[in-house]
Amino acid sequence: MNPPVTAFRALVRKDVAIFLRDRRALLVNLLTPIVVAGFFGFLFGGSGSPDTVSGMPVGIVDLDGSVLSKAVVADLAQDQSLKTESMPEARAQQLVKSGKLRAALVLPAGFGAAAPGALFGRGNKPLVTLLYDPSQSIVRPVVAGLFTQHVMQQLSLALSSGNGISVPFALANVPVSTGPRYNSYAHSFAGMSVQFILFMGIDAGITLLLMREQGMWRRLRAAPLSRGVLLGSRLAATTLIAMLILAVVYLVARVVFGVRIAGSVPGFAMVAFCFALLAASTGLMIAALGRSAGATRGVAMFSVLILVMLGGAWVPAFLFPEWLQRASTLAPTRWAVDGLDAMTWRGLPLEAALAPAAVLFGWAVLFALIAVWRFDWEGD
Amino acid sequence: MHLVADRLQKKFGATTAVTEVSFAAAPGEILGLLGPNGAGKSTTISMLAGLTKPDFGSVKIDGIPLGTGADPAKRRLGLVTQEIALLEELPARKNLEFFGGLYGLSGRALKQRIAAALELTSLADRAGDAPQEFSGGMRRRLNIACALLHEPQILLLDEPTVGVDPQSRNAIFETIEWLAAAGRTLVYTTHYMEEVERLCDRVVIIDHGRVLADNTLAGLLTNAQVSNRLTLIYDLPPDGAALADIRNLPGVTQVNLAGSELAVCAADLGVAAPRVLECLAARGFSCQELTSRRANLEDVFLALTGRTLRDT
Numbered sequence: 001m002n003p004p005v006t007a008f009r010a011l012v013r014k015d016v017a018i019f020l021r022d023r024r025a026l027l028v029n030l031l032t033p034i035v036v037a038g039f040f041g042f043l044f045g046g047s048g049s050p051d052t053v054s055g056m057p058v059g060i061v062d063l064d065g066s067v068l069s070k071a072v073v074a075d076l077a078q079d080q081s082l083k084t085e086s087m088p089e090a091r092a093q094q095l096v097k098s099g100k101l102r103a104a105l106v107l108p109a110g111f112g113a114a115a116p117g118a119l120f121g122r123g124n125k126p127l128v129t130l131l132y133d134p135s136q137s138i139v140r141p142v143v144a145g146l147f148t149q150h151v152m153q154q155l156s157l158a159l160s161s162g163n164g165i166s167v168p169f170a171l172a173n174v175p176v177s178t179g180p181r182y183n184s185y186a187h188s189f190a191g192m193s194v195q196f197i198l199f200m201g202i203d204a205g206i207t208l209l210l211m212r213e214q215g216m217w218r219r220l221r222a223a224p225l226s227r228g229v230l231l232g233s234r235l236a237a238t239t240l241i242a243m244l245i246l247a248v249v250y251l252v253a254r255v256v257f258g259v260r261i262a263g264s265v266p267g268f269a270m271v272a273f274c275f276a277l278l279a280a281s282t283g284l285m286i287a288a289l290g291r292s293a294g295a296t297r298g299v300a301m302f303s304v305l306i307l308v309m310l311g312g313a314w315v316p317a318f319l320f321p322e323w324l325q326r327a328s329t330l331a332p333t334r335w336a337v338d339g340l341d342a343m344t345w346r347g348l349p350l351e352a353a354l355a356p357a358a359v360l361f362g363w364a365v366l367f368a369l370i371a372v373w374r375f376d377w378e379g380d
Numbered sequence: 381m382h383l384v385a386d387r388l389q390k391k392f393g394a395t396t397a398v399t400e401v402s403f404a405a406a407p408g409e410i411l412g413l414l415g416p417n418g419a420g421k422s423t424t425i426s427m428l429a430g431l432t433k434p435d436f437g438s439v440k441i442d443g444i445p446l447g448t449g450a451d452p453a454k455r456r457l458g459l460v461t462q463e464i465a466l467l468e469e470l471p472a473r474k475n476l477e478f479f480g481g482l483y484g485l486s487g488r489a490l491k492q493r494i495a496a497a498l499e500l501t502s503l504a505d506r507a508g509d510a511p512q513e514f515s516g517g518m519r520r521r522l523n524i525a526c527a528l529l530h531e532p533q534i535l536l537l538d539e540p541t542v543g544v545d546p547q548s549r550n551a552i553f554e555t556i557e558w559l560a561a562a563g564r565t566l567v568y569t570t571h572y573m574e575e576v577e578r579l580c581d582r583v584v585i586i587d588h589g590r591v592l593a594d595n596t597l598a599g600l601l602t603n604a605q606v607s608n609r610l611t612l613i614y615d616l617p618p619d620g621a622a623l624a625d626i627r628n629l630p631g632v633t634q635v636n637l638a639g640s641e642l643a644v645c646a647a648d649l650g651v652a653a654p655r656v657l658e659c660l661a662a663r664g665f666s667c668q669e670l671t672s673r674r675a676n677l678e679d680v681f682l683a684l685t686g687r688t689l690r691d692t
Contacts, residue, residue, distance in 0.1 A: 003484025004450070010481025014467060021469045215463025219526075222429050222459035223482040226450035378432050378448075 007225055008233045015204075015237030029200060029245060034252050037192035040314075041185030041257060055083030056139055059092035059104030059131075066112025068154055073107075075150040082146060096131045102139040103132040105147055119155055183345050185257040190340035191313030193249050194275065194333050197242045198308065201279035202300045204238040205286030209293040227377065235280045235368065242276035263343040267353030271339035274360035278332055281364040284371035307333045332363040381456060381533040382406055383428065383565050387437035390423050397423040398589040401437070405565045405582075407533070410556065412580030413569040414677060420589035421569040422462065425538045428567060429459045441534065455483060458532030462539040464519050465526075466511045472498070472522050473507040476529060483530035490529075497525040500555055517548020524555060534565045541575065553579060573677035585681060592684045597677070606679035607633050607645035610653055612660070613669040614640050622663045629655050649674070 020026060060076065062069050077084045087095075092104035106129035117123040128147070132140045211217045220230060253259035261268045282304075290296030308314065310324075311333025317325055328334045339356025342348040388401040398420040405411040413421050426432035428439050430448050439446040446453050467475050476494045480486075485493060498504040501521040511519050520540060527535065537556070541549050556579060560566055568579060576583050576597075583600060585593040593600055617640050618626075626644060627635050631652045634645035646652035649672050657667060682688050 006484045006486050007482045010478050013481075014470075014478050017474065018467065018469055215461045215465040218426075218431060218463070219459065219461050219465035219479075220482065221431050222454065222457070222461075223479075224450050224452055224454040225482065229450070 003224075004226065004229050007223065008229050008236075011220075011229070011233035012237040012240065015234065016240060019241050029196070030248050033189075033192040033196040033245070033249050036196075037185065037189040037249075037253070038257060040188035040192065041183075044184040044188065044316075055079075055081055056102045056142070057083045057085070057100070058143055059095055059101045060084050060086045061089045061092050061104060061106040062086060063089070063109045064107050064111040068112035068115060068158060069107045071154045071157075072147075072150050075154060076105075076146065079146055079150070081142070092131060096133055099133055099135070101133070102136050103130060103143045105130055105143065115151065116155060116159060119159075183257070183259055185253060186259045186345035187316060187337075187341055189249065189253040189257070189259055190337045190344065191308070191311070193246055193340070194311060194336045195304075195308045195313050197245055197276065197279045198282060198304045198333070199301070200242060200245065201238060201283040202286060202297070202304060203283070204234070204241075204280065205283035205290065205300065206293050206297055208234065208283070208287035209290050209296060213293060221377075227372070227375075231284060231372065231375065235277075235284060238280035238283055239273075239276045242279045243272060246272050246276065259344055261344055262347030264348070264350035264353060265343075267348075267350040267357075268340070268343035270350075270357045271336070271343060271353050271360070274357040274364065275336045275339070278336070278360050278364040278367070281367035281371065285367040285374075288371040288374040288376075307331050310334060311337045313337055332360055335359040381442050381565055382440075383534050383567065384440045384443075385424065385428060385437070386440065388424060388427050388434045388439070389436035390427060390432060390434055396589055398427070398434075401586065401589070401591050403584045403591065403594050405534075405567055407563050407565050408560055409582060410560045410566045410568055410580045412576035412583040413567060413586060414571065414573060414576050414583055414681075415569075415586035416571055419571075419587045421571075421586060422538060423589075424586065425459075425536050425567070425569055429457055429536050430454045431459075455530060456533050458527035458530065458535045460524050460527045460535065460537045460540045462542060464511075464523050466519060466522060468512040469510060471508050471510050472503060472514075472525075475511065475522065475526060476507075479526040480529040485530060493529045493531065497528050500528065500558070501525040502551060515545070515548070517544045517551070520544050520548060520552060521555070524552065528559075532564070534567070535559060537566065537568045539570055540568075541570070541572070573681070576677060583677065585677075585684060587681075587685055593680070600677065600680045601675050604680040604683040606675040606683050607647060608649045608675050609673045610644040610646065610649060610656060611671045611673075612642045612644070612656070612667050614642065614660075614665055615668055616640075616665060618642060618660055618663070618665050622660055622665060625659050625663070626656055629659065632656070 058076075060073050062073055073084070073086065076082055085101075087104075089106055092101065092106070095101040096104050108126050108128065111126045111128070114123055114126040118125040130140065130144060130147075132143070208217070211220075250259065250261075286296060286300045290300070310328040310331040311317070312320070312328065313333060317328055317334060317337070320328060335356040339353055339360070342352045342356070346352075382404060384404045386402055388398055389396075390398045401420070401424055403411065413424065415421050423432065427434050428446075430439070430446050430451055430453070433448050441453055441456055444453060446457075467478060470478070473494060476497060477490060480490045480493060494507075495504070498507055501524060503518065503521055503525060506514065506518065511522055514522065520543075524537075524540060541552055544552065553575075556566060556568065568576070570576060580597070582594070582596050584591055585600070593603070595603060617637060623635055623637060626632060629652065631646045631648055632644060633647065634643075636643045644652065644656055653670075653672065657670075660667065678688060
């Protein structure tokens with residue numbers, strides 16, 4: 001066999017063998033994304049089954065005790081989106097403050113008497129207080145909306161002699177994705193795979209810096225090997241390891257958490273490969289720009305965490321403000337997460353993988369070029 | 381194969397690491413590169429190994445200039461680095477397979493070379509164990525074995541015995557001597573003069589990036605005009621007349637008295653020592669303690685630089 005090819009194979013085989021050899025590190029590398037993704041997936045709604053919906057805990061303080069207020073409270077108690085509990089105002093304040101209730105509604109005395117007139121602009125509007133946990137401000141409009149709906153329904157009943165009025169439409173909730181029912185595990189596995197494989201990429205870069213510090217790099221350069229063989233083999237080995245981790249993580253996601261590649265399997269493989277290449281080239285760039293293993297690790301970790309955060313790996317990007325959603329498309333991680341999402345729970349075809357794969361590939365090439373440009377070849 | 385370093389020069393920023401370094405090593409020869417830490421030995425080895433491109437000058441193997449990177453001429457070279465550069469997690473055999481692979485070896489040829497390298501370094505029975513389970517000496521031996529797999533005709537050894545126990549050091553010396561006897565060209569850097577005296581046919585003394593001397597051990601001792609030394613301790617120090625008598629003895633080159641300690645330098649201690657003792661006894665001076673020391677590279681280094689190797 002051609003000596004450079006034999007050398008390339010030896011270098012790749014060495015990196016893969018070292019990765020597989022340390023059983024404990026291997027287990028951590030594979031288990032960590034699975035456990036963290038499982039946890040996030042569970043938090044954000046599990047596999048999307050309707051019976052997993054749990055009501056928001058909301059306190060009700062009825063200071064009025066009128067027929068109208070009692071009827072509204074009863075309606076709210078029937079609402080599946082809420083889990084209401086009547087209590088005194090002081091206790092409601094305390095439970096919201098401690099985070100045990102997401103919100104509490106305080107219906108003032110005179111609510112039942114004033115509300116019907118206020119509906120037609122007569123008299124003062126009764127002041128209903130909504131206490132809410134500022135850390136979960138998204139519940140505020142939800143609770144306010146539900147409360148408004150139930151008050152209007154009860155008022156219409158009270159003001160008319162018949163069946164009253166109700167919301168003038170029926171709402172059919174249809175989840176829209178080409179794939180199966182939404183599985184929040186699919187998104188969390190995409191996000192956590194991206195995060196932990198990038199961490200692995202950092203480790204690969206740090207290992208290269210350690211090789212310099214420990215004399216191994218000097219030893220490798222004593223062999224008649226080109227820069228292409230030395231750095232290319234490192235890139236290939238890290239890409240291979242990243243693909244291996246992705247394969248195992250998604251296999252567990254499929255078997256245990258029901259995550260399916262509902263879209264194009266070749267599209268998934270393409271996105272996965274381009275992302276693995278990106279992780280590997282990130283490692284090379286870190287090795288090229290870093291001065292010492294110790295100093296570089298912290299900076300690299302920080303940078304990757306920012307990228308991962310912007311990529312929507314922790315919190316889905318649609319929850320970002322509009323400007324941040326647009327800005328985050330500059331982060332390759334966003335394309336990785338979106339690409340994996342597209343091929344799993346969104347169930348999109350191969351064409352939908354082309355743009356994420358192309359962007360990831362482009363970033364990978366850019367990082368690799370920076371690595372080659374900045375690499376200190378003669379430094380030991 | 382002949383290895384020639386021709387007017388090598390290397391700067392790192394404003395610091396000149398090596399300047400005008402020239403020497404040659406012939407097949408079957410062990411050339412010692414002796415100098416204190418920071419003298420420029422490792423930079424010189426880096427240029428000899430094709431790791432660092434000289435700013436000026438060249439390295440030639442049998443007259444052919446050596447390049448860096450993927451230059452095929454590097455196949456003729458083996459480098460034993462100062463650091464133990466091994467894959468600590470993988471068994472010794474896997475280490476050897478890896479380093480053999482770097483030089484394009486595979487299949488049966490690789491297996492045969494691995495067996496030979498393990499045999500030569502007495503590690504055959506530990507081939508399945510990882511270096512992290514080895515003693516310091518065994519790790520050093522494996523480090524050498526890894527550099528021998530591609531059967532280089534020139535072997536560069538950069539301080540290969542650092543941190544090694546005496547038993548392993550002897551084993552390493554035997555391996556080196558065997559390689560020289562087999563016609564390999566060896567360049568051995570160290571700051572231990574005892575190692576150079578034991579192993580090297582020729583010595584290049586280097587300091588502050590310059591070659592101070594290049595000769596055989598005997599030639600260095602002669603040229604540097606260093607002598608063997610006799611030290612005598614007396615209860616009653618010899619007087620001026622006795623010292624004058626000793627200075628006039630044939631073969632005595634230098635006489636110094638410091639307190640009760642008399643130092644006598646002579647070309648041949650076997651001839652000078654009895655005469656010195658007889659001369660002093662005749663004048664009634666009774667020697668309490670006598671020690672002798674053969675002139676060595678330390679004296680040569682001292683004579684050349686005004687410092688001892690250990691001072692630097």
